[in-house]
Amino acid sequence: MNHMPWVPGEPYNSLPVLPPTQEIETKRVLKQCVESRSRLAELKQAAERIPNPAVLINILPMLEAQASSEIENIITTTYSLFQYRDDDEHADPATKEALRYRQALMEGFKSLTDRPLTTRTAEQVCTRIKGVEMQIRRVPGTALENSRTREVIYTPPVGEDLLRTKLANWEKFLHEATEYDPLVRLAVAHYQFEAIHPFTDGNGRTGRVLNSLFLIQENLLTLPILYLSRYIIQHKDDYYTLLLDVTREQNWEPWVLYILKAVEETAAWTTEKIVAMRSLEKHTVDYVKAKVPKIYSQELVNLIFVSPVCRIQYLEESGIVKRQAASRYLKALAAIGVLREESVGKEKLFVHPKLLQLLKQDGNDFERYPHNPDAA
Numbered sequence: 001m002n003h004m005p006w007v008p009g010e011p012y013n014s015l016p017v018l019p020p021t022q023e024i025e026t027k028r029v030l031k032q033c034v035e036s037r038s039r040l041a042e043l044k045q046a047a048e049r050i051p052n053p054a055v056l057i058n059i060l061p062m063l064e065a066q067a068s069s070e071i072e073n074i075i076t077t078t079y080s081l082f083q084y085r086d087d088d089e090h091a092d093p094a095t096k097e098a099l100r101y102r103q104a105l106m107e108g109f110k111s112l113t114d115r116p117l118t119t120r121t122a123e124q125v126c127t128r129i130k131g132v133e134m135q136i137r138r139v140p141g142t143a144l145e146n147s148r149t150r151e152v153i154y155t156p157p158v159g160e161d162l163l164r165t166k167l168a169n170w171e172k173f174l175h176e177a178t179e180y181d182p183l184v185r186l187a188v189a190h191y192q193f194e195a196i197h198p199f200t201d202g203n204g205r206t207g208r209v210l211n212s213l214f215l216i217q218e219n220l221l222t223l224p225i226l227y228l229s230r231y232i233i234q235h236k237d238d239y240y241t242l243l244l245d246v247t248r249e250q251n252w253e254p255w256v257l258y259i260l261k262a263v264e265e266t267a268a269w270t271t272e273k274i275v276a277m278r279s280l281e282k283h284t285v286d287y288v289k290a291k292v293p294k295i296y297s298q299e300l301v302n303l304i305f306v307s308p309v310c311r312i313q314y315l316e317e318s319g320i321v322k323r324q325a326a327s328r329y330l331k332a333l334a335a336i337g338v339l340r341e342e343s344v345g346k347e348k349l350f351v352h353p354k355l356l357q358l359l360k361q362d363g364n365d366f367e368r369y370p371h372n373p374d375a376a
Contacts, residue, residue: 006248008151008152008153008154008155009143009152009155010155011140011155011156011157011158012155012156012157012195012247013157013158013159013162015156015157015166015192015195015196016250017166017169018169018170018172018173018177018188018189018192019173019177019180019188020188020250020252021250022250022252024180024184024188024252024253024256025180025181025184026253028257029184029256029257029260030181032257032260032261032264033181033183033184033260035260036183036260036261036263036264036267037181037183037220039263039264039265039267039268040183040215040220040221040226040263040267041220042267042268042271043221043225043226043267043268043271043274044220044221044222046271046274047221047222047223047225048222050274050278052302052305052306053223054302054306055277055281055302055305055306056223056225056274057223057224057225058306058307059277059305059306059308060223060224060225060227060273061102061105061106061224062078062081062082062085062102063078063227063230063359064101064102064105064208064224064225064226064227064228064229064230065081065098065099065101066081066098067227067229067230067232067233068101068204068205068208068209068229068232069097069098069101069205070229070233071204071205071208071229071232071233071236072204072205074094074097074098075094076092076094076095076098077095078359078360079309079351079356080092080095081095081098081099081102082307082308082309082356083309083349084096084099085099085307085309096131097129097131100128100129100130100131101205101209103128104124104125104126104128104129104205104206104209105125105209105212105213105224106224107124107128108121108124108125108209108210108212108213108224109213109216109223109224112213112217116175117171117174117175117210117213118171119136119164119167119168119170119171119198121210121213122167122193122198122206122210123135123136125206125209125210126199126202126203126205126206129202129206129209130201130202134199134200134201134202135199136160136164136167136198136199137160137163137197137198137199137200138160139158140158142155142197142200143155143156144156144197153244154195154244156195156196156197157196163196163198166192166196167196167198170189170192170196173185173188173189173192174189174214182214182218182220183220183259183260183263184256184260185214186211186214186215186259186263187256187258187259187260188252188256189210189214190207190211190259191243191246191255193206193207194207194243195243195246195247208228208229208232211226211228212224212226212228225270226263226266226267226270227266227269227270227273228262228263228266230266230269231261231262231265231266232262235258235262238258239258242255242258243255272364273358273359273364275364276364276366277305277355277358279366280354280355280358280366281301281305283366283368283369284301284305284338284354284369285298285301287336287338287369288300288301288333288336291336292332292333292336295328295329295332297320299318299320300315300320300329300333303315303318303320304333304338304339304350304352304355305352305355308351308352308355308356308359309349309350309351309352309356310330310339310349310350310351310352311347311348311349311350312326312327312330312348312350313326315329315330327348330348330350333350334350336369337369338352338354338369339351339352339353340352340353354366354367
């Protein structure tokens with residue numbers, strides 16, 4: 001079937017429907033699928049074995065939110081995200097936007113219990129990310145430019161009816177093209193969503209949330225914890241070049257391999273990070289038990305791993321202790337070097353430096369607490 005030639009400055013209304021006419025599951029793709037699926041299975045297992053899954057749910061989506069926002073040049077810090085996690089009123093605009101990404105991811109995750117991924121899911125995710133009602137584009141004028149030269153490199157299709165028709169085809173492919181490996185479907189559908197570019201803004205981040213949700217829908221993961229945007233940041237130029245190569249030449253294999261490699265590498269990285277977090281938690285438990293046995297409880301240690309920037313009220317809300325005791329407990333942890341007390345305005349924050357450092361760095365080593373057998 002011949003399609004109209006693609007011209008960068010003209011709406012790509014003849015964007016081919018899915019599935020692609022080319023062979024997608026080449027030998028190289030299928031070989032890479034085996035590796036990627038294997039790493040994902042290890043990540044799924046590591047997540048299911050962790051005694052306190054709240055740690056993963058509170059921490060890993062935050063890292064993904066930070067990185068996915070960074071791809072769009074929205075820059076914030078891990079510290080700021082945890083500081084303003086529950087109240088972003090005083091946060092800077094970039095932090096607010098990244099926190100909305102995390103909310104979009106978590107709301108999308110919850111929505112899967114009621115319905116599968118649909119165009120409506122995409123609208124809700126984009127609305128949450130942007131903080132205003134986002135609907136399928138009704139007006140022309142959206143074009144993607146080279147950030148350096150301002151040259152138009154791609155103009156997505158226009159016309160709400162056409163966009164909805166193409167999204168219906170995208171949806172059908174996600175759910176019904178089960179002859180393809182789910183990870184191949186993920187790669188193909190991600191390209192298609194970005195090429196349809198259904199919203200005036202927020203498409204990249206919406207597409208990346210949908211990737212996480214699709215892996216859960218296909219039961220390849222049970223929690224939205226794959227830190228996929230990390231790989232895209234490290235190989236950002238390739239991401240955009242390979243997307244454009246599919247548009248320009250229907251060159252699917254390198255794009256699919258790129259996404260499969262991203263899944264493999266980030267699944268392995270995330271698994272190792274979970275192991276390191278568990279190791280730091282066990283080390284912290286032993287140290288707190290030895291140094292301040294009177295205040296030690298597993299719930300207390302859990303809390304400072306769920307909230308690397310902790311407030312006194314978190315202990316109250318968790319039912320660990322009342323407010324006065326909560327302040328005393330956190331100050332005791334600060335006195336032995338587990339937390340660092342900071343004043344922000346009138347508020348006291350208790351920061352968990354070792355955990356924040358572990359989350360920020362690529363490697364998984366952490367400085368151990370001093371060993372003191374007579375500490376108790």
